[in-house]
Amino acid sequence: MEFKFTIEGGNFSKAGSASSEVKKILKQLNVNPKIIKRTVVSLYEAEVNVVAHAFEGNMNVDIDTDKIVVKIEDKGPGIPDIDQAMQEGYSTATPQVREMGFGAGMGLPNIKRNSDQMNITSKVDVGTEVEIINYLG
Amino acid sequence: MEQVHFYHALKVVDEVCIGCTHCMNVCPTAAIRVKNGTADINKNACVDCGECLQACPVNAIIVEQDDFTQIFNYKQRVALLPTVLLGQFPDDVSEVQIYNEIKDLGFTHVYEVDGAVDVLIDSTKKFMHKHHQERPFISSFCPAIVRLIQVKFPALVDNIIQLKPVIDISAQFYRKKLQDKGYAQEEIGIFYVTPCAAKIAAVKSPVGEQKSLIDGVINMDFIYNKVLLSIKNSKKETKKYPENIHMSRRSIGWTLTTGEASRYSGRCLAIDEIHNVIEVLEKLENEEITDVDFLELRACDHSCAGGVLATENRFLAIERLRKRAAWYHRNKPMIMPEREIDLYKTYLQENIGIDKVEPRSILSLDSDMMVAMKKMKKINRIMKVLPRIDCGACGAPRCQALAEDVVQGKAKMTQCVFLQKMLTKEGLISPQESFDISEDTWGKSRFEKKNLNDH
Numbered sequence: 001m002e003f004k005f006t007i008e009g010g011n012f013s014k015a016g017s018a019s020s021e022v023k024k025i026l027k028q029l030n031v032n033p034k035i036i037k038r039t040v041v042s043l044y045e046a047e048v049n050v051v052a053h054a055f056e057g058n059m060n061v062d063i064d065t066d067k068i069v070v071k072i073e074d075k076g077p078g079i080p081d082i083d084q085a086m087q088e089g090y091s092t093a094t095p096q097v098r099e100m101g102f103g104a105g106m107g108l109p110n111i112k113r114n115s116d117q118m119n120i121t122s123k124v125d126v127g128t129e130v131e132i133i134n135y136l137g
Numbered sequence: 138m139e140q141v142h143f144y145h146a147l148k149v150v151d152e153v154c155i156g157c158t159h160c161m162n163v164c165p166t167a168a169i170r171v172k173n174g175t176a177d178i179n180k181n182a183c184v185d186c187g188e189c190l191q192a193c194p195v196n197a198i199i200v201e202q203d204d205f206t207q208i209f210n211y212k213q214r215v216a217l218l219p220t221v222l223l224g225q226f227p228d229d230v231s232e233v234q235i236y237n238e239i240k241d242l243g244f245t246h247v248y249e250v251d252g253a254v255d256v257l258i259d260s261t262k263k264f265m266h267k268h269h270q271e272r273p274f275i276s277s278f279c280p281a282i283v284r285l286i287q288v289k290f291p292a293l294v295d296n297i298i299q300l301k302p303v304i305d306i307s308a309q310f311y312r313k314k315l316q317d318k319g320y321a322q323e324e325i326g327i328f329y330v331t332p333c334a335a336k337i338a339a340v341k342s343p344v345g346e347q348k349s350l351i352d353g354v355i356n357m358d359f360i361y362n363k364v365l366l367s368i369k370n371s372k373k374e375t376k377k378y379p380e381n382i383h384m385s386r387r388s389i390g391w392t393l394t395t396g397e398a399s400r401y402s403g404r405c406l407a408i409d410e411i412h413n414v415i416e417v418l419e420k421l422e423n424e425e426i427t428d429v430d431f432l433e434l435r436a437c438d439h440s441c442a443g444g445v446l447a448t449e450n451r452f453l454a455i456e457r458l459r460k461r462a463a464w465y466h467r468n469k470p471m472i473m474p475e476r477e478i479d480l481y482k483t484y485l486q487e488n489i490g491i492d493k494v495e496p497r498s499i500l501s502l503d504s505d506m507m508v509a510m511k512k513m514k515k516i517n518r519i520m521k522v523l524p525r526i527d528c529g530a531c532g533a534p535r536c537q538a539l540a541e542d543v544v545q546g547k548a549k550m551t552q553c554v555f556l557q558k559m560l561t562k563e564g565l566i567s568p569q570e571s572f573d574i575s576e577d578t579w580g581k582s583r584f585e586k587k588n589l590n591d592h
């Protein structure tokens with residue numbers, strides 16, 4: 001089953017609403033609560049990254065009986081050095097974003113920890129795509 | 138079909154219920170539907186919070202209680218009181234009178250459960266220290282919240298602290314104390330005076346314990362009326378406060394908001410009112426809120442002072458309780474005499490643990506994911522034809538709820554009044570069929586012919 005949600009860049013008050021919607025769906029599909037939690041935590045981080053670092057984006061969710069595949073794609077500045085961005089504590093967040101309690105540089109590593117597979121592709125000045133796969137078995 | 142395992146004290150009195158949908162619209166777990174002109178509560182989804190009772194304009198929802206005379210089946214009759222009870226009475230009523238009147242009703246012992254808070258605070262600190270990697274911790278205080286987490290937030294059940302709340306600790310204390318005095322188990326009857334329906338459910342269908350330590354429950358408004366009536370009739374003058382009891386500020390404040398959260402170190406949040414709690418649990422589940430140590434969560438606005446069986450305005454009750462706490466604090470004995478409960482502290486702490494709380498999600502559409510996905514697709518298709526205005530005229534709180542009910546075989550799509558009109562216009566159902574469906578939802582009497590000119 002496929003679902004699509006839009007993510008608004010810069011609007012922190014709405015950050016997390018797409019992940020919450022996915023959570024509702026997974027609960028209705030009787031997915032194991034532990035897997036729901038891992039998935040939602042990783043989606044939330046990816047969603048906040050679009051809000052904090054990009055202009056706009058989408059969350060595309062594909063749920064099957066054996067796995068959940070989510071692609072979060074955005075239009076934005078892109079990530080020049082993905083390996084560096086993946087490091088714990090690395091962040092380019094602006095002081096304003098830090099004031100909101102984000103910008104510890106823990107988001108991407110947290111996604112890695114909470115997903116079975118994670119793929120990032122990015123083009124500078126075009127956008128970023130984060131793919132998160134969690135198996136249900 | 139669904140099995141029913143859960144006791145609920147909240148009951149709809151069909152003869153009084155006018156099927157107005159107020160309760161249906163406020164229920165935080167969407168447990169209510171209107172069928173045949175009256176409200177129907179789904180026992181698997183109800184968490185006993187009492188929002189429906191508060192919303193009912195005709196008092197058709199009641200809190201069922203045990204027969205009072207059952208207390209006389211026991212030789213030793215213990216009344217366990219919540220401290221909020223003492224905040225219900227007018228200022229000129231003394232505590233000594235309240236205690237005396239409760240004894241006159243037939244109890245041999247009267248004890249305020251919040252006297253046991255120190256035992257619990259101590260064990261909670263140890264529990265949080267020992268399991269520190271499992272933070273944030275959620276208090277087991279409010280049974281409505283424990284049930285809410287079970288049905289709506291199954292991923293958070295492991296965060297609930299596995300310790301008995303004070304009412305169970307007090308019950309255990311009193312039972313043991315009387316046994317030590319030579320009374321047999323079956324001679325001892327322990328009764329809790331409850332401010333809410335949730336505590337009744339906790340006694341009748343306990344979570345995390347095999348059997349409750351409490352033998353029966355008495356509604357707080359019932360005790361309030363009995364006590365106040367006899368006081369008004371007797372006019373005996375007594376001192377305002379008793380001489381041999383000391384209640385700490387910790388005890389008196391326990392059932393009020395921040396009563397627990399103010400006792401622990403680290404980042405502790407106190408949240409009252411069930412919708413506020415749901416908002417925070419959503420965030421907690423997404424890990425949008427991290428770095429919290431302890432959460433005090435209560436279903437009622439202003440915690441137990443706002444319980445559905447409270448008779449006094451909650452703000453006035455709180456003010457009285459704060460005054461009471463201040464009085465005891467000012468008149469604290471120089472040397473605190475050892476309290477009886479302290480003699481049992483080790484025993485109580487050894488028996489304070491409860492089992493893990495089990496999730497029982499009401500959200501999943503089917504236990505088989507394939508089937509659940511099929512149902513979800515069907516729901517989404519149905520949603521395309523429903524008007525999405527959540528009018529409630531179908532007897533369900535939202536269009537989405539009707540769609541789910543249809544897929545689960547609990548409702549018919551034609552209950553939607555908009556669909557009915559469209560289908561009638563297209564000749565797919567007859568006006569009579571449409572009328573019959575509305576009658577099934579709203580009851581025959583709603584459609585009795587009324588004359589505009591009747592007075």
Ligand SMILES: Nc1ncnc2c1ncn2[C@@H]1O[C@H](COP(=O)(O)OP(=O)(O)OP(=O)(O)O)[C@@H](O)[C@H]1O
Binds near residue numbers: 078102109
């Ligand atoms: N969608 C994105 N578009 C552009 N840059 C991104 C995006 N996602 C991450 N980045 C870059 O990668 C860095 C690290 O991301 P990460 O999520 O780990 O930390 P953060 O967002 O800065 O802080 P935190 O997630 O702890 O609040 C970011 O500071 C940013 O430079």
Ligand code: SF4
Binds near residue numbers: 185186282435437441
């Ligand atoms: S807050 Fe207190 S009165 Fe209200 S449901 Fe919870 S335990 Fe009962």
Ligand SMILES: [Mg+2]
Binds near residue numbers: 049106107
């Ligand atoms: Mg981030």
